[in-house]
Amino acid sequence: GDDFGRSVTVSGNAAIVGAWYTDDFGNASGSAYVFRNNGMGWLQETELFAPDPSADDQFGAPSCLSGNVAVIGAARDDDNGSASGSAHVYRFNGATWNHEAKLLASDGVTYDYFGRSAGISGDVIVIGSPDNKQNGSGSGAAYVFRRDAHGSGDWIQEAKLVAPDGVAYDHFG
Numbered sequence: 221g222d223d224f225g226r227s228v229t230v231s232g233n234a235a236i237v238g239a240w241y242t243d244d245f246g247n248a249s250g251s252a253y254v255f256r257n258n259g260m261g262w263l264q265e266t267e268l269f270a271p272d273p274s275a276d277d278q279f280g281a282p283s284c285l286s287g288n289v290a291v292i293g294a295a296r297d298d299d300n301g302s303a304s305g306s307a308h309v310y311r312f313n314g315a316t317w318n319h320e321a322k323l324l325a326s327d328g329v330t331y332d333y334f335g336r337s338a339g340i341s342g343d344v345i346v347i348g349s350p351d352n353k354q355n356g357s358g359s360g361a362a363y364v365f366r367r368d369a370h371g372s373g374d375w376i377q378e379a380k381l382v383a384p385d386g387v388a389y390d391h392f393g
């Protein structure tokens with residue numbers, strides 16, 4: 221019942237497998253397993269958890285990876301209201317995976333499910349929020365974050381994307 225494999229991603233010799241119903245920190249708190257290919261096979265490197273785990277957060281779905289940076293969603297996290305969602309950024313330093321940031325939608329509200337989908341390329345992350353209410357209930361949105369590589373190193377929300385013809389229940393993002 222852990223849903224191991226609900227989300228999977230690979231980059232180079234590393235892979236992350238989400239298991240959003242693991243119960244280490246309460247029912248469906250979730251986790252993500254990191255595997256690395258050492259040239260002879262795939263070995264589990266670590267299991268990642270949200271730094272602020274809570275029951276029903278569903279951390280681990282989705283997961284995405286680009287080089288040494290991973291993004292792991294927790295679409296039912298409650299920081300901006302029940303199931304408003306979040307996404308966590310981890311960076312591999314050659315030995316361990318360190319939590320770098322917790323991303324939240326600047327306008328997140330209850331039942332947005334921010335973090336239900338994610339993508340990363342270099343210093344740009346896009347996080348889906350399929351139940352965002354921008355153009356009606358469940359119309360959806362996607363949020364673009366960019367790492368401030370020349371200053372603080374923080375991940376800064378750069379844009380909110382919505383479908384120009386979006387309507388209720390499109391679940392864009």
